[in-house]
Amino acid sequence: MKKLLLAFGLFATAAQAKSPADSVTIRKIYTEILGNSPSYEWLRQLTKGVGPRLSGSAGAQKAVDWSKQLMEKQGFDRVFLQEVMVPHWVRGAKEVAYIQNGKQKITVPIAALGGSIATAPKGVEAPVIEVKNFQELRDLGAEKVKGKIVFFNRPMDPTKLNTFEAYAGAVDQRGNGASEAGKLGAVGAIVRSVTTAMDDNPHTGGMRYATGVPLIPTAAISTNGAELLSKSLKENANLTFYFKQNCEMLPDVKSYNVVGEIKGSEKPEEIIVVGGHLDSWDLAEGAHDDGSGCVQSIEVLRTIKALGIKPKRTIRAVMFMNEENGLRGGVGYADYAKKNNEKHIAAVESDEGGFTPRGFGIVGTAEQRAKVMPWKPLLAPYGLHDIGAGPGGADIGPLAQFGTVLFGFKPDTQRYFDFHHTGIDRFEGVNKRELELGAASMTALVYLLDQYGL
Template identity: 65%
Template sequence: MRFKRTIFLMGALFVSLAGSAQISSDSVFIRKIFDEALTNSHSYKNLEYLSNSIGGRLSGSPEAEKAVQWSKKLMESYGFDKVYLQEVMVPHWVRGAKEKANIQSGKTKIEVPICALGGSVSTGTKPLTASIIEVKTLDELKNLGRSKVQGKIVFFNRPMDPRQVLTFIAYSGAGDQRRQGAVEAAKLGAVGVVVRSLNLFQDDFPHTGSLRYDEAVTKIPAAAISTNGADKLSKMLKTDPNLKFSYEMHCETLPDVKSYNVIGELRGSEKPTEIIAVGGHLDSWDLADGSHDDGTGCMQSIEVLRLFKSLNYQPKRTIRAVMFMNEENGTRGGRKYAELAKNNKENHLAAIESDAGGFTPRGFGMEADPAKIKAIQKWKPLLASYGLHDIGPGHSGTDIEPLREVDKNAALIGFLPDSQRYFLYHHAANDTFDKVNKRELELGEASMAALVYLLDKYGLDGSK
């Protein structure tokens, strides 16, 4: 009896020691990933070129095409096993001359900062000037009825909820007025729409973003106004409800343009048909160079593969870096990627997207079945010392979400950096390279590479 007990205890000790050795081995390699990223990363200098030499990369623009060709050559220069393009037709909307707006109260005219919402129609050959009515919600607008809205400009002035610690929840809660406001206002006879910028800060930068039109409803011009401008307009309306708002926009939609997703791969040595994708969107809005949205995510994703090459790590599974095109005003790149994955019968173990800025890493949000989420959460002890504590259910990414419809077993994962500064720059003219912190950017790419390493080594079904 004692002999059997001794054998049992020795076996348990052996398993414990083997497990400890395994954890120690993983810890050592993850440390190597961070050391390489923090001492020899290429992402910051690559982002500088993308941001300052190519600039804003709105889908269909010459700059977007330059970014495609440059990022393809960049991945080829790193010697990835395969680098290729996926053709996709994308929208081509152009902003035109800089927008102008003013508030007119009596003989007083006060200029305020605006920008056209992405996809908006123009105001025509001359400024649009009309009375303006303020609402907070779509329901409030509907309750006013046609008699109070017809012939006017509707001013949506609901701010992002500052009580939300998770700023993306605040963003989501305020986004309907930007996306749907023009359609709902036009149904009641409005001639234009002005929307408070989706920004938690008070400043003079208007924030653009996509709107949705309905082909069965008249398309009316839609603009974003800065948070300071919105407060000024609201205050003046309280003292002069009959004031007028005047704005001028010269945007137009041109025929679709051929563009591409850009993909680089490291071929798996044992399970090459099982794919782990990591990516960001190469396009950006045109007001700035799109450094945080989403130049950082693209350069981090390329760097994940470069880090593995530099460390001579041979993945078991195929690791793929994807630069998606047209996330901002159409999501056609993500949908094309999913369509081709289905046609090619590809098997994705996981897809990770970085599209929340290049800020300090906090963790990962996951859209997957509970067993897969639990499997990833088991790695918390290995990741916590790098500040990655927030690992659990959450939003993954706009570009990778279409994979859910074609590969239901894939774990969709969103990289989560600290979000408190993101909406200061999101879709605005101050989203520029100088706002990116080099060390934060590098910590993010190392965090993503560490998770990819664990996914590659262990999978999500308990087998290697």
């Protein structure tokens, strides 16, 4: 058995390993980035200099200008803007909310959800009905919901190892809660922040009104606020909740994806995209979400140039606009590719935070995934063990229609939802080495994609 294992092991290794030069190049990539990367400084500029950059805002335009100039300075072969129309939602004055429990008035932190309408100027105050899911709400029926504020209080499941899976299991409340509550005559919807952290930071995020339902205002409440409200309701089911918000959806605005490219030397018509999204929520500096993905993507191209690698294929860094509340950048980029008959063989996105790398999720056929498997031994020494079928990325998603293979960079995401869509998603929350290791992992993958195709 041992001999068989050994023989098989050697054989497998020989079959899997690409040229030993690959291993040397990948080590050079990590050395270059860990030793010389400007990506952390770029992130400082984007988060502290540019700051929040919700689609349609002055910050978003500043981010477009900043990233275009940065890529031009890097001397990439081509840097260009790709126009898209984006939604323009504004929060207005800071929200106010409190629990009125008898004579006691307790202020709680809320944040309007992106896309929500405002309350009446004087705010809305109503009794509260707490539910954990839509079925429970429907079972209550219009009679019990009418005139109330519906409080969606199902927590993210902390026992799931994969925090994105836990997020997916709770985020329907944020996305569709207002529509479900509005249908039954509610006057507002308050949603527990989608995070496992217990704190005072309300987590905003996108929501959408279903067609034909009455529009009611909706906001996220911090997890501590949600616990307090739930506890207070147990003591006094007749308490009321007050909130006031001033948000507004304005007409669409012209904005841009920002693209930088290194031309391929052998097959320039085959394109490999690496990207992140440039927009952030208005409350956040957007350091993990997704300044990290942006600077990492630019760093991939800088490193290729710095090491004198001449890619066979064209490598493009794309800063997508409007991932957070519309995905217009992702959709617009795919449209652009189609119009120009461009052939995208692969797209890599980093949008799960600037954390220490774990691997890549792949969206493609089983055969395409199988082509990646021989690279695993080259990536394992860098902690990239988690390589297999898995999500790609929202912005690159629309490229799948052309048969482009999608790769979602997978960092360790245990901390991600502590920061997600809040004021604490700041530069200070990103570790320099973790950010750089992510960039190096993405560069290594792009290098292999360029070398061997799919």
